[in-house]
Amino acid sequence: MAVKDYIRERFFPQMWCPGCGHGIILNGLIKAVEELGLNKNDIVMVSGIGCSARISGYLDFHTMHTLHGRALAFATGIKMSRPELNVLVPMGDGDALAIGGNHFIHAARRNIDMTAIVMNNRVYGMTGGQYSPLSGYGTLATTAPYTNIDHPFDVVDLAVAVGATFVARSTTYHICQLTDLIKKAITHKGFSVVEILSQCPTYYGRKNKEGNAYEMMELMKQKTTPVGSEAKKKNPDLIETGVFLETDKPEYCTEYDKIIERAKKDN
Known part of the structure; x- marks a missing residue:
């Protein structure tokens, strides 16, 4: 299938602010699906509420x-009934780790075979x-005009700790890596988490004086380094990108099918 076959052209131009990184994520996701050659009828995308959640409206998959x-x-229910x-579950900061935090940790510990994409723009846009x-200590926001004193989650550390079996991070600057990591996450058998750092010039960039979209993406380039690099050893403040964990563990739906078979034998 061609890239255009995966989008709902009638909903374009998209509603994201000029310079928002979420359009780049949309592009990377479409490329990943197209390069894998997936049939769009075999894909379900489930999103919640927020800037990130609008991504489901632009893709011609089964969507909720x-x-x-x-x-x-919701995605768990779909996967259990149609394994x-x-x-695919794109989520923003709050969708994934504030009001959705409890669902995140339990989906990960169960190792349900789905791909969670955390679109991290560090703000409720x-x-x-x-x-x-995920805003971070010392940052500014409309609800933190004198700086935020909450310490942020580290999405990668959290995902690893609660049981995800594929964990990766990229940015909207690293579009080729972003696409590659989404492909790996989709094909992994188990709960996959891909955190993608995304710029929000409208709110986060303006409040924290990080400039326009171009300048924010340049900052991503400067503040990131590949996993295990020498640069990270010299500068612990750098954010690592790449694959942090890829391991095998019994997948929930497969194990549930075994329970059903055992129950049938007993009856």
């Missing part, structure tokens, strides 16, 4: 635009620029 923070809960489908669980 659900409640804030509950995308993984043969590829389930759709509702006015409030700080999020």
Whole structure:
């Protein structure tokens, strides 16, 4: 299938702000699906509420635009009933790790075969620029005019700790890497997490004086380094990108099928 076959052209131009990184993520995701040669009828995308959640409206897959923070809960139901489908779950900061945090840790510990894409722009963009669980200590937001004193989650560390079996991070600057990591996440058998750092010039960039979209992406380039690099050893403040974990563990739906077979034998 061609790239254009995966999009709903009638919903373009998209509604994201000029310079928003989420359009780059959309592009990388479409490329990943196209390069894998997936049939769009075998894909279900489930999103919640927020800037990131609008991505499901632009893709011509089976899609569900659900409640804030509950995308993984809906996705779990879909995967349990139709385990043969590829389930993709794009989420923003709050969707994944604030109101949706409990669903995130339990989907990971169960190792349900789906791909969670955390679109991390470090802010609640759709509702006015409030700080999020990923904003970071010392940052500014509309709800933190004198700086935020909450310490952020590290998405990678959290995902590894709670049981995800594929964990990776990229940025909107590193578009080729972003596409490659999404491909690996989709083909991995188990709960996959890909965190993607995404610029929000409208709120986060403006409040924290990081400049326009171009300048914010340049900052991503400067502040990141590949996993295990010498640069990270010299400068611990650099953010690592790449694959952090890729391991095998019994997948939930497969194990559930075994339970069903045992129950049938007993009856």
